[in-house]
Amino acid sequence: MSTGIAPVSARRRRGDAIARGLIALLTAVALVPLVLVVFYLLYKGLPAVTADLFTSDPTGNFLGNAGGIKSAILGTLEMVALASLMAIPLGIGVAVWLVEFGKKSRLASVVRYFIDVMTGVPSIVFGLFIYITLVLTGALGSGFAAWKGSAALALLMLPVVTRSAEVVLLLVPNGLRESALALGAPRWRVAVQVVLPTALPGLVTGSLLAVARAMGETAPLIFTAQATLGTSFRLDERMNSLPIQIFNDIQNPNPVIVERAWASALTLVTLVLIITLGARLAARRSRFAT
C-alpha cells in the first residue's frame, strides 16, 4: 500500500494546459466580433451624427442633401410601441393561463409546444404571414400599413414574452398563492393581486427583451410597413423605420448615404442597448429571478 499520491505526469499536465489555453483563446475569439462591431459603429457612425440627422426626414435625393432619419426613429418607436401593446398583454395572459390554470394538462403542453414552435419561426416568415393575410387580401384594407408591421413584430414578440413570463410566474412561491386562497381570495384575485405583482420585475425584464428584439428586426417590415420618406403618425399608411432605412441605405452607391447608414446603425444599437440595460436593471430588482 503506497502512502503518497503520485504526481500528475508531465504529459497530462501539458494536455491540461493546452486544452485550457485553447478554451480561453476561443472565448477571446468569440468577443472579437463584438469589439469590432462596436469599434466600427463608433468610428464610422459618430462623425455622421449631427443635430440635422435627428431633426430632418430623409429627402430621397440621390445627390445633394440626403436628409436625416427623424421619420425612421419615430416610425420604429411607434411601430414597436403598438406591437408591444398587442404582444405583451397577450403573451402574459397566455403565460398566466399556463401557470395558474393549464399547469400540466395535455392542453397546456400543446400550447407550450406551439409557443416553442413560434420561437423558432424565422422573422421573415412572420412577415410573409402578415403579407398574405393582411396586405394582399383587403378585409381590413389592403396595401402596406404601419399597424400591419406592428402585427408582424407582435407575432415575433409573443413567444418571447410568453416563455419568459412563464418562467417568472413559476418562480412565485406556492405559499403566497395558498395564503391568499386560505384568506378566501378567488383564483382571479390571487392571479391579479398576488402572483402578477410579485412577478412584476421579471415580467418587465422579459417584455423589454422582447421589445429590444423587435426593434432591430428588418425582415418582417419589408412586406408589411414598407418604407416612406416623411414622418408619419398614421398607422394605416406606410411608415419608415430604422432597420429598413439602414437596409436601403447600405445598398445605395452614394457614400454620404452610406455614412448615414452607419449613424443610423449607431442610433439603433444605442436604442436597443438602452432597452436591454433597462431589462437588466429590472431583473436586478426581482426577488426571485436570478
Next chain:
Amino acid sequence: MEAGTLRAGGRSQLERSPAARLPDRLMRYGLLGIALAVLLLLVVFFAVLVSDSQDVFAKQGVFGFLFENDWNPAQAQFGAAALVVGTLITSALALVIGVPIAIATALFITELAPRRAKYPLTVLVELLAAVPSVVYGLWGVFILIPNLKPAEQWFADTFSFLPFVGGPVAGPNYFIAGLILAIMILPIVSAISREVISTVPSDHKEAAFALGATRWEMIRMAVLPYARAGITGGAMLGLGRAIGETIAVVLVIGNAPTIGKQIFDQGYTLAAVIANEFGEASSNPLYRSSLLAAGLVLFVLTLIVNGVARAFVVRGERGKTPKAAAGAPVA
C-alpha cells in the same frame, strides 16, 4: 358548530355564489381562449401560405421546385435548388465555425473562469445577440468583405487541394455569410450549452477529481458526456436560426442564383431571395407564389430542425438516461 349549520339554501356558506364565481371562470376560459386563438392563427397562416404557394407547385411540382437548378424569373423558371444548397452551405459553415467557439465560451464561463469574471463574460456574449441583423449586414458589407478578401484569396491559393477551396475569391460569398451567421448563432448555442453544463451534478465532477483527473480530464470525462445531448440541441437551435436569417445574409452573399463550386463563390439562400426579389415579384402571381413557396420551405425546414432540437434540449436538461448518468464519471 356542526357542519349542517353551515348550509343555507342547499349550498355551503363557505361556497361562493354562482355570481361570485363568474370572474374566475371568465378569467380561466378567457385566457384559454387567447391561447387557443394564437394557435388557431398559426394554423390559419400555415394553411394560407400553403394555398398561396400552390401556383408554382402546380407548374413545376414540389420536387421540380426544390431540386431543379434553374432560377430564372424572366423565363418563368423557378427551380430553387441553388437557393436550397446556398441555405445548407451557409448554415453548415455557421455551425462549423460557431459551435466549437460557443462550446468553448460555455466551458470557460462555467468551469474555468474566475468567479468574478463569470457574470461580465456572460453579459458580453449575450450582447452579441443584441446587435440587430441589419447592423451585422452593414458591418459585413463595408468591413468584413473588403478586409478579409486578401486573406481568403491566400487561403484559396494555399489550400486549393482541399475540396471546395480554390479559384478566384468573390467579394460577397458563402464563407462571409457563414461567418456572420456563426457570430449570430453563437449567443444562443453558448447560452444553452451553459445551461446544460451547469446541470452536471457536482458529484460527477468531484468524483473525476478524486480519481486524480486534471481539470481538462474532468471536463472531458464528467462534463461533456453528460451535457452532450443538450449541447447538440443547442447547436440545432442555432442551425434553425441560421437557416432563417435573412437580412445579414442577403447583404453579404451576392444574390447569384447559381450553385457555387467553392466556399468563396457567390450564392443565394431561400431567405435572401424572398427579401431581395419581393419588390419585383409582388405584381406577378407566379413569381410571388414562388417566393411564398420559398418561405414555406423555410418554415417547414425550421419546424423540423427546431422540433428535433427541443427534444435534445429537453433530454439534456432532465434527460440523463441512466446509462449516461452512471457511466459518465467513470468512463
